[in-house]
Structures are given as structure tokens and as C-alpha cells.
Amino acid sequence: MRKKGLLSFICFQLCAMLVLPSVFAAESKPQPVDLTPNAQSAVLMDADTGTVIAEKNKDVKLPPASITKIMTMLLIMEAIDKGSLKMDEKVSVSEYAASMGGSQIFLEPGEQMTVQEMLKGIAMASGNDASVAMAEKIAGSEENFVSMMNERAQQLGMKNTHFSNCNGLPVANHYTTANDIAIMSRELLKHEGITSFTGAYQDYLRKDSPKPFWLVNTNKLVRFYSGADGLKTGYTSEAKFCLSATAKRDNLRVIAVVLGEPNTKTRNAEVTKLFDYAFAQYMNYPIFKTGDQLGEFMINKGEVSSLPLTAKQNYSMLMKKGTDTANIRHELVLDTSIKAPVRTGQLIGKIVVYNGDAVIAEYPLESPADVAKASWWKLFKRTTSSLFHTD
Numbered sequence: 001m002r003k004k005g006l007l008s009f010i011c012f013q014l015c016a017m018l019v020l021p022s023v024f025a026a027e028s029k030p031q032p033v034d035l036t037p038n039a040q041s042a043v044l045m046d047a048d049t050g051t052v053i054a055e056k057n058k059d060v061k062l063p064p065a066s067i068t069k070i071m072t073m074l075l076i077m078e079a080i081d082k083g084s085l086k087m088d089e090k091v092s093v094s095e096y097a098a099s100m101g102g103s104q105i106f107l108e109p110g111e112q113m114t115v116q117e118m119l120k121g122i123a124m125a126s127g128n129d130a131s132v133a134m135a136e137k138i139a140g141s142e143e144n145f146v147s148m149m150n151e152r153a154q155q156l157g158m159k160n161t162h163f164s165n166c167n168g169l170p171v172a173n174h175y176t177t178a179n180d181i182a183i184m185s186r187e188l189l190k191h192e193g194i195t196s197f198t199g200a201y202q203d204y205l206r207k208d209s210p211k212p213f214w215l216v217n218t219n220k221l222v223r224f225y226s227g228a229d230g231l232k233t234g235y236t237s238e239a240k241f242c243l244s245a246t247a248k249r250d251n252l253r254v255i256a257v258v259l260g261e262p263n264t265k266t267r268n269a270e271v272t273k274l275f276d277y278a279f280a281q282y283m284n285y286p287i288f289k290t291g292d293q294l295g296e297f298m299i300n301k302g303e304v305s306s307l308p309l310t311a312k313q314n315y316s317m318l319m320k321k322g323t324d325t326a327n328i329r330h331e332l333v334l335d336t337s338i339k340a341p342v343r344t345g346q347l348i349g350k351i352v353v354y355n356g357d358a359v360i361a362e363y364p365l366e367s368p369a370d371v372a373k374a375s376w377w378k379l380f381k382r383t384t385s386s387l388f389h390t391d
Helices: 002-028 065-082 115-123 128-139 142-155 178-188 192-198 264-281 376-387
Strands: 041-046 052-056 090-092 112-114 202-205 213-216 228-236 240-249 252-261 282-288 293-298 306-310 315-320 328-334 347-355 358-366
Touching (some): 065 128, 065 178, 065 192, 065 228, 115 128, 115 192, 192 228, 252 264, 293 328, 293 347, 328 358
Antiparallel strands (some): 041 052, 347 358
């Protein structure tokens, strides 16, 4: 009996030796902490690079409520950039637009407001009526505008999104994901003027009228979190409390999306945790800022021989704080074999970022304009002038 007991003890010790190291190994790796335990879905994204820093159920399809209006605002800003819409242009309100319930700025049928005022009403007060009025202004009807929204979503790679209206009021077949919301939020933030609307805490509409309308931003973080300047809140009984928020400190801008939160207090607290984590752990190493001159792109046989290249966005590297950046460098690599005609948006080269000799990032570069093929006469004159040119 004594030998049998000793044998059992030895077997137990051997088993322990096999099992315990794996337990210790598991314990040595800290498990990621859920910073948004009450959210159904969440994403924390670097706005410059699109890198997802943290996520929870990021691709689960959920109703977005008024976060829908991020796409509405994006199409408005793009129309302004194209010149088909102006900030001071008047927008007439239809009976249908004025009939929207939920959050509104109480537009009257036939009332007129400028695009700028409508943007205030959408960004700050989440005006369902203002959203429909702008949809009708841009596309002729809300249905046409919703088609534009879905087309733009596909272009941006928002694979798990379908819009059925422009304001997020409850309706069938209207869904998106935290990741897709972060993608469209990032695209909206490329229009830097949008934060003058989404980041304002309070303002007025109908300021010079007998009944001025006081706007208070539904996103309280723009007042209470340092660096926060957008973007959009949302709530319906089905979607619960949602938020796509953005904040910037130093060179780092991040986007935090939470869906399905139980109340505004929890929603704001969990977005704050995401922001705090990003700003404590990460930094952005800038390569180029929006508007920086990148150089010139030479075009073979083009109507013009070269195009100046300007950074359309911020180019940067997301890094953990404390990372050694001494050996980081970048090069502009342009395709010298391209011949006219060249299309706007055509790939013409890339920015390559190195750490020492290792490539750590590549950013595609597109043509900023169309360039037609030059006539034979223009090419002849260009050739002869270069032959007879003297210093």
C-alpha cells in the first residue's frame, strides 16, 4: 500500500510538471481588457492610417440610429468640394422633410435655410428634418440620395452596411457595423472644415428672427474631453445609445465608435476610456501633412509636361510611444513610364516609408488632374525648343 501511495504521488507530480508551465505561460501574457464592457460593438481607429487599435465585435451588423448622418454629412461636404453646392446657398424645406419626427430643428414647409445652417442642425442637433431637406437638395429625393449613400459606402469598402434612409430613423434593412462607421468617419474627417460644426458645443439658428433656436451639441464630449471635436451621436430604442467620436492631441487623431450602450453616461465613459488608452499608448510620426508639396510628376507626351503633387491627406505612421524613430525615412517613387492620357485618380506612384532598410509602409499616390495627350504640333514645338535652349 505504501509503494502504491508513493507511485500515485510521483504520477501526480509529473502531471503537475506538464500542466503548470502552460498555466504559467498563459498567465505571463496579460489578457486584453475590454474597455467597453457594456457596448455591443466597438472600434478604436487611428484616423490618419486607418489602423484599428482595438475592437469588439467590429463587423456585427447593428442599427446605427443617427450615426447614419455621418454619411449624409460626407455627401454634403463632397458636393461642396465639387462646386455643385455652396455653404451660403439657400435650401427650401418640403412638407415631407418638415414632417420628420424624432430629433429635429422644427423646420416649416417652405422655410429656407442656408447649407451652412442645415449642417449646424444636422451635426449639433441631429436634425432629421434638416437631413431630408439636404438629401432632397442634392439628389432631388431622399430615395435618390439613399442610393448615393449606398454607392459611396461600397466605394469606401463598407462591406457590411446598407442604408434605407438618410437620418437613421427606425426602418427595415438599415444597418452597419462599428468598423464601417469608423471608415466613413475617417473619410468625413478628411474634410477638415466639418469639425467646426461637429465640434461646436452651442450655437443658434434663426438668430436674427423673433424666435432664435438654441442648438446644444448632443455629443457632450466636445465640451468635457480635451481634444474632442466630433462626430455624431445616435439613439433609438432598437439601436440604444451609439456614438462615433473623434479627438486629436498633438499629431494623433483617433476615432472611437460604440454601439448599443445602455445610456449616455456609460456611452461617454467608455468612449473616454478608448480615447485615454490611445493617447497614453500611441503616437503618430508625421511623414507629410495635408497641403504639403510632394514634388512633380512628369508626364510623357502630355498636354502639360508635369503636374505638381500636393498631399491630399496626412501621411503618418502609428507607433507605440517610446519607439525609436531615428532610422525612419521616406522616398517618393513615381512611375516614369506613364504616358498621356492620364485620368484623375489614376495610380502614378507611392510614398515608401523605411525603418533603416526595411519597408514599413507604402501609401499610393494618385494623379490630381486629367492630362490629355498632346497634339503632334505641341510635341514638335516642345522638342525643338529643348534642342535650341541654351543656359
